[in-house]
Amino acid sequence: MSESTNFYEQAPDAPEIAASFPDLHPPFNKTAALTEANRCLYCFDAPCTAACPTHIDVPRFIKKIASENLEGSARTILDANILGASCARACPVDVLCEGACVMHRYNAQPIAIARLQRFAMDALHESGAPLPFSPGTDTGKSVALIGGGPASLACAAELRRRGIGADIFDARPLPGGLNTYGIAEYKLPLAESLREIDMLSQLGVHFHFNVTVDAKKLAELEASHDAVFLGLGLGAIHKLGIAGEELTGVTNALDYIADYKSGKITSAPERVAIIGAGNTAIDAANAAARLGASEVHMVYRRGPEQMSAFAYEYEHAKQEGVKFLWHTKPVGIGGTDKVEVLHLVKLESSSDGSLVPKSGEDFQLPVDLVILAIGQATHSEFLLENKARLERGRVLIDRATGQTSNPKYFAGGDCTNGGREVVDAVADGKRAGIGIAAWLEGQHANA
Amino acid sequence: MPTLETTFAGIPCINPFWLASAPPTNCGEQVMRAFDEGWGGAVWKTIGEPITNVSSRYSSIDWNGQRMMGLNNIELISDRPIEVNLREIAEVKRRYPKHVVIASLMVESKRHAWHEIVQRAEDAGADGLELNFGCPHGMSERGMGSAVGQVPEYCGQITEWVKEKARTPVIIKLTPNISDIRMPARAAKQAGADALSAINTINSITSIDLDTLEPRPNVDGKSSHGGYCGPAVKPIALNMVQQVMSDPQAALPMSGIGGIGSWQDAAEFILLGAGTVQVCTAVMHYGYRIVEDMADGLLAWMRKKGYESPDDFRGLSLPRVTDWKYLNLNYKIVARIHADKCIGCELCYTACWDGAHQCIHLDRALPEPNTSRTPDMVAAESRSRISTTPIAKLDLNGAGETGPYLTPLSRIPRVDEHECVGCNLCSLVCPVPNCITMERVDEGLVPETWEERVSAGAVTQGSRHSNPNL
Numbered sequence: 001m002s003e004s005t006n007f008y009e010q011a012p013d014a015p016e017i018a019a020s021f022p023d024l025h026p027p028f029n030k031t032a033a034l035t036e037a038n039r040c041l042y043c044f045d046a047p048c049t050a051a052c053p054t055h056i057d058v059p060r061f062i063k064k065i066a067s068e069n070l071e072g073s074a075r076t077i078l079d080a081n082i083l084g085a086s087c088a089r090a091c092p093v094d095v096l097c098e099g100a101c102v103m104h105r106y107n108a109q110p111i112a113i114a115r116l117q118r119f120a121m122d123a124l125h126e127s128g129a130p131l132p133f134s135p136g137t138d139t140g141k142s143v144a145l146i147g148g149g150p151a152s153l154a155c156a157a158e159l160r161r162r163g164i165g166a167d168i169f170d171a172r173p174l175p176g177g178l179n180t181y182g183i184a185e186y187k188l189p190l191a192e193s194l195r196e197i198d199m200l201s202q203l204g205v206h207f208h209f210n211v212t213v214d215a216k217k218l219a220e221l222e223a224s225h226d227a228v229f230l231g232l233g234l235g236a237i238h239k240l241g242i243a244g245e246e247l248t249g250v251t252n253a254l255d256y257i258a259d260y261k262s263g264k265i266t267s268a269p270e271r272v273a274i275i276g277a278g279n280t281a282i283d284a285a286n287a288a289a290r291l292g293a294s295e296v297h298m299v300y301r302r303g304p305e306q307m308s309a310f311a312y313e314y315e316h317a318k319q320e321g322v323k324f325l326w327h328t329k330p331v332g333i334g335g336t337d338k339v340e341v342l343h344l345v346k347l348e349s350s351s352d353g354s355l356v357p358k359s360g361e362d363f364q365l366p367v368d369l370v371i372l373a374i375g376q377a378t379h380s381e382f383l384l385e386n387k388a389r390l391e392r393g394r395v396l397i398d399r400a401t402g403q404t405s406n407p408k409y410f411a412g413g414d415c416t417n418g419g420r421e422v423v424d425a426v427a428d429g430k431r432a433g434i435g436i437a438a439w440l441e442g443q444h445a446n447a
Numbered sequence: 448m449p450t451l452e453t454t455f456a457g458i459p460c461i462n463p464f465w466l467a468s469a470p471p472t473n474c475g476e477q478v479m480r481a482f483d484e485g486w487g488g489a490v491w492k493t494i495g496e497p498i499t500n501v502s503s504r505y506s507s508i509d510w511n512g513q514r515m516m517g518l519n520n521i522e523l524i525s526d527r528p529i530e531v532n533l534r535e536i537a538e539v540k541r542r543y544p545k546h547v548v549i550a551s552l553m554v555e556s557k558r559h560a561w562h563e564i565v566q567r568a569e570d571a572g573a574d575g576l577e578l579n580f581g582c583p584h585g586m587s588e589r590g591m592g593s594a595v596g597q598v599p600e601y602c603g604q605i606t607e608w609v610k611e612k613a614r615t616p617v618i619i620k621l622t623p624n625i626s627d628i629r630m631p632a633r634a635a636k637q638a639g640a641d642a643l644s645a646i647n648t649i650n651s652i653t654s655i656d657l658d659t660l661e662p663r664p665n666v667d668g669k670s671s672h673g674g675y676c677g678p679a680v681k682p683i684a685l686n687m688v689q690q691v692m693s694d695p696q697a698a699l700p701m702s703g704i705g706g707i708g709s710w711q712d713a714a715e716f717i718l719l720g721a722g723t724v725q726v727c728t729a730v731m732h733y734g735y736r737i738v739e740d741m742a743d744g745l746l747a748w749m750r751k752k753g754y755e756s757p758d759d760f761r762g763l764s765l766p767r768v769t770d771w772k773y774l775n776l777n778y779k780i781v782a783r784i785h786a787d788k789c790i791g792c793e794l795c796y797t798a799c800w801d802g803a804h805q806c807i808h809l810d811r812a813l814p815e816p817n818t819s820r821t822p823d824m825v826a827a828e829s830r831s832r833i834s835t836t837p838i839a840k841l842d843l844n845g846a847g848e849t850g851p852y853l854t855p856l857s858r859i860p861r862v863d864e865h866e867c868v869g870c871n872l873c874s875l876v877c878p879v880p881n882c883i884t885m886e887r888v889d890e891g892l893v894p895e896t897w898e899e900r901v902s903a904g905a906v907t908q909g910s911r912h913s914n915p916n917l
Contacts, residue, residue, distance in 0.1 A: 038512035041878055044793035044822065045809075045829050047858070055830070066511070105790040105853050106878060 007174055008198050011191035014263030020290045021185035024316075025089075025115055033119040037066035040111045043102055048113055051100035053427035054081035058097055062116055074124035075132040077117055082157040082430070083150055085125070085196045086179050087423045088117035089188040092279075094312050096423070125195060131202045136163030141440050144169065144221035145229040146213050149177020150422045151413030151429035152231035153200060155402075158433025160203035164440065167225065169211045177233055178414075179422055181258040184283040186290075190261045215383060222408065226443075227436050230388075230395055230404070230411035231429065234419050235379030237372055240275065244333030253284035253373035260287055268293040269368030273342050275299050275330055277307035281373035282317045288371070289320045296322045297365060301329045301347055301355055329355070331362070333370060342367050380415050394418055402432025403439065410436050449749040451487075451742055453757045455722040456616040456642040456700040458574050460547055462487035463717065463757050464738050467704055467725035468551035468577060468620075471735070473525065475535030479542060484735040485742055488547030489539075490644075490702075490725060493524035493579045494532045494568065495553040495591075506653040506663035506670075508679065517679035518728045519653040521664060521671050523585045524553050529564070533571040540572035548572070549618065553579040553591050556601065558608045565612040575615045577702075578605065580631065581622035581647025583674045593647070596622035599634035606638035616641035618702060621691070624650050628687045632697035643691060644702035644725060646684045648674025677728040681706030685719055689768050692720030708737065710744030717757050718764035776900070777892035780869035780885045782807075782862045786851075788882035791858035795873035795883060797822060806866035807873060812850075812857035818866075864888070 028036065040062040048058040056077055064073035077084035093099070093114040101110035142165030145152040153175070156166035174180055180193040201207075213221070222228055237252035239245055253274070259265040268291035274281050277300035289296045298317070300307060303326045307314065317324075325344065332343035346361035378393030388404035388411070389396045395404055395411040402410040412428025414420065451462035465488035466472045466481055473492045481489060500522055510516040525532055533550075540548055550568035554560040568576060580602055582592030595601045602619065609617050619635035621628055623646040632643055650672050655662050662670035684705020691697045703721030707713055708729030716724050729737055754760045784795070784807075799807035800822050809825050810817040850856035862873070874883040900906045 035512050041792045041794060043791075044797040045826050047791065050829060102790040102792045102854075 006198060007194035007201075008191060010174060011194050012263040014266065016266040017185060017260060017263055018189075021189070021287075024184075024186040025118075027122060028112075028115050028119045030119075033065055033116060034068075036112050036116055037062050039103075039109075040066070041102065041106075047100035047102060048097035048111075051096050052080075053096070053421070053423045054087070054430060055427075056080040056084065056097075056117070058113055061120060062111065062113070065116055065120055070120055070123040071127070071129065071132070073120040077120055078132065080430075081423070081426055082154050082200055083179065083196060083422065083426050084117060085121035086150075086183075086188050086193050087426065088114050088121055089192070090179070090183045090422045092310050092312075092421060095310060096421075121196075125199070131199045133157075133161055133203065135160045135203050138165075139163040139440070141165065141226040142167060143227045143229055143436055144225040145231055146218070146221070147177060147231035147233055147413075147415075148172070148175040148207065148209075149231055149233050149413060150179050150425040151233075151432070152177075152229060153179075153197060153205075154426040154429030155229045155231065155410075155412065155433040155436070156205045156429075157200055157203055158430055159436060160205060162433075162437040164226075164437060165206070166204075167206045167208060167221075169208045169213050169217075169221070171210065171212045173209050175207055175209070177231075178254075181261060182254060182280075183422070184257070184286060185261050186286075213383070215385070218383060218387070226408075226440055228409050229402075229429075229432055229436065230380070230384075230409060230415055231413045231425070232380055232383070232395075232411075232415040234376035234414045237376050238374050240330060240372060240374070242330060242332050244335065244339065247333055247335050247339045248337065249335065249339030249368060250333060250370045250372070253280045253371050254376070256284050256371050257287060260291060265291065267291050271295045271297075271365075271367045272369045272371065273297045273299055273330075273365060273367045274371045274373055276373035276375070277302075277309055277324075278373060278375070279309045279313050281371075282309045282313045282322075284371045284373055285317055285322045286320045288369070289322060293369075296320075297325055297367075298322055299325045299328050299330060299342070299344065299365075301327065303327060325365075327355075329357070330370075331357075334364075339367060339370055341365065342370060376414075376419055378415065378418075384409075392418075397428075397432075398435075400431060401435030401438070402428060403435055407439065410439075449746055449755050451746065451757065453722065455547075455702065456575065456618070458547055458616060459545075460487050460723060461545055462742055463713065463721075463723040464488070464741055465490055465547065465549070465702065465723050465725045466730065466735075467727040468493050468549075468579065469727040469731070470522065471727060471730045474527070474532075475539045478535075478539050478548070481730075481735045481738075482539075482543050482546045485738040486546075486735060488549065488574075488723065490549040490551050490577050491525075491532060491536060491573075493551040493553045493582070494529055494564070495524050496555075497526050497528055498523040498585070500526050501666045503664040503666060506673070507677070508653055515677055515728065515732050517651075517653065517675055518677040518731065519651050519664070519673040519675050520648070521584050521666075521673040524551075524579070524582065529567070533567055536568070536571040536573055540574075547574045549575045549577050551577040551579050551620070553582065553586060556590055556595060556605060561605060561608045562612045565609055569613065569615055573615060575618060575642075576609065576613055577618040577620050577644060578609060579620050579647075580605070581620045583622060583624050583648055583650050584671060593622040593624050596620075596631050596647070597625050599630045602631040603634035603638040606635050606640050610639040618642040618644050620647055620704075621645040621687070622647045623683060623687055623705075627690075629690055629694045629697045632691045632694070632699075636697055636699055640699060642700040642702065642722075643697075644704055645691060646680070646687050646705045648676045649680055649683065651675035676706065677732075678706045678708060681712060681715075685715060688716060688721060689719045689765065692762065693765055693768065708732075710741045710748065713741055713745055714748060714760075715764075717761050719768070720762040720765050722757075722761065772897040772901075775894040775896060777890065777895050779888045779890050781864040781867040781888055782869070782871075782873050783884050783886045784860055784862055784873075785882050785884065786854070786859045788879050789852065789854050789859045790879055790882075791854035792878060793858060793860060794876045794878065796860045798872050798876045803870050803872045804866060804868050806863040806868075807860045808863060809857065809860055811859055811861050812855070816861070816863075818863055 061073045061076040098110045145168045148170030176193045268288045272288040272293040274285045334341040342365040346358040347355040350356045388406040410432040413425035468490040478489045504522040507515040508517040550573035580596030586592035587594040703716030704725040877883045
């Protein structure tokens, strides 16, 4: 058990990774930040604030940058989003705050909200100032939070600000979940995620690492705490179910990203194929290219119109030199000791709309590494049997409070929404933290 | 082809653009480079017994990231010997005979001192003289500059002395640091001045360093009130130029000064009666080269308007400035928001509610108009509506809303025209050109002024506290 430790210093030192994954969006210097901040119109009831799942008061924090009140700017951000620093880097802002900016209809140049937010958060970190919030007066209550990702962290922060104890349990040795291990390093370096959690920990969050919570453990935690928050995330990446999947040289995108981010992998072989075309698949493909692969192919059974990756991610992958094999499906992986070749077949739409192999259009792609990125399974079923209601593997919650069908259980993040952005998880966690506090108060009042 | 040539108080000018008496006209080398860039004239940095300057001398006001919206200085008159300045004037006039060189003068308030400096300046070849009765700092403490300009009698006295001697036109430079600028202007005119220039700089403290608590510009931990100029002072200067030029007892050929940096600024001064315009801050900011567009832009505008020379439009706006009591009380305009141009920033909405008359509403997406929703209620509704996560692949027009316009209907404000007083505020804060226009509403009433209402006995006239000086 640890409290308010220095996670930042535990970040693995990987200079090769740092060199290959420089900031995709370099930080603003002070002059650039002030110039950009002054461009903001200061909209009333601003659409950017509405578009942000955590509803950061964007015009307010931007005007505080313009007035050089950087401390106030950071506080405005953190008040709405305790992971404001990582969201500034990891958010798909084109479809969130910046996508909603009225400047699209003015001069087609939306305000660079994310970079301004990063500027304010970097300034706070560089100043060495403490988190601008204090824990609430101790209520004697405590909550067990399962999973140490963004949802649990945001929930824990809300709980601590209300004087409720927060015990976070995570299977990994460091906190942050996908925020630490799963986001492309050129967007959010692993160390930056940890730095932010160090700051959040000043509220007095208790971390329990290397703990796998099974049904038995969950029962214990339920008994020892006043409420349970489930921030489990999703489970393993799906398997293809084809021959050769067990060969050395076949991995999945999440492991691949986590391994390079933590410095376990520092180079890629010549030829890499990624199966899938979501945002995670693109992160893995770009990573392989940056780690030195000379040929990176993404294999997707549909066309570019159907890919779930954001358009700008697709553009980015093309710039990294990634090639795309559309309407193509793997049917087998070949190799003796390790993966050598991917057996592929072209697909076409049949009369009923389903995809069927085109006859005679099968081919082979020589590969040294195959990375699967075809979506994650849920892993809540077995854990929550008879605990809380699920729907298609997702934990069902009341959106406003995060409460599940079992009143003592709250949930948020990927395990409830099927896998979305960090900022969605933060928003879920925040609402659940407030929801738990309200529920506990109600319990107390009724007692 | 229109021309910028004009005549000012008898002085032929190749264009109306003069450099004001200030650092850009400190020496002959500068003035000649300025003439090469296109300036038609220069008023030399004020000549007098050399002074000692301090360091530092300038400070400025930035606004929303733009530098030098206003500039302040505590520099005194020329720190170079009189004979050096006069020698260089002679040299400039020899090389640039068609360009105007005005000698700005300031000596102690003694008749013989003024006679002597006038003689020497004219002997050097100056085309005219500008008497610096406006410098608001340092020199005024020694009984010169604005210490003269603030007392009409002194102003008249020295003008008289100068006119006794001068053979070239005498321009009196007026200080704005006075409650009614017409008073010294009248005194100057009465004493025989040939022309006026206005305004000199305005007394100011630009800012205070919030680390050291020292005012700027900082001279060894202290500062002094300085002269304010630059874009920020233009409206004050335009008002004072108009005040003088609309007053028959004060009006003379006017060289307009104050925040001029573009051809539009120049046109506005000329429309209020200025014969030439003088520029300083904009040149200190961007260099002599700015004159190229001042000339180019003004000529293009003149072509469009059909003016052949600045004389064709000089003073045309003067009759349109009048006392409030002569304004038509039955003229009614209202704001119209053009939904196809609206970007949904809602600045007009918040401005109208907090800064005007609460007649802009966000009710276009509601089943019926609702004028009782306050901004707080709108914001609260907005917050409650978005308690769940928005859809990831948003369209760029807002949270999935559709409507006939690019901006969601719920974000396009509506003007309650019955309540609108036509104040203009919404159209001023709107960032989009022509998105909010002020449209005339004909209420079928004949024009009527306050003065007419008073004359007709319709309203009671309060006691008349008019300016005893006028």
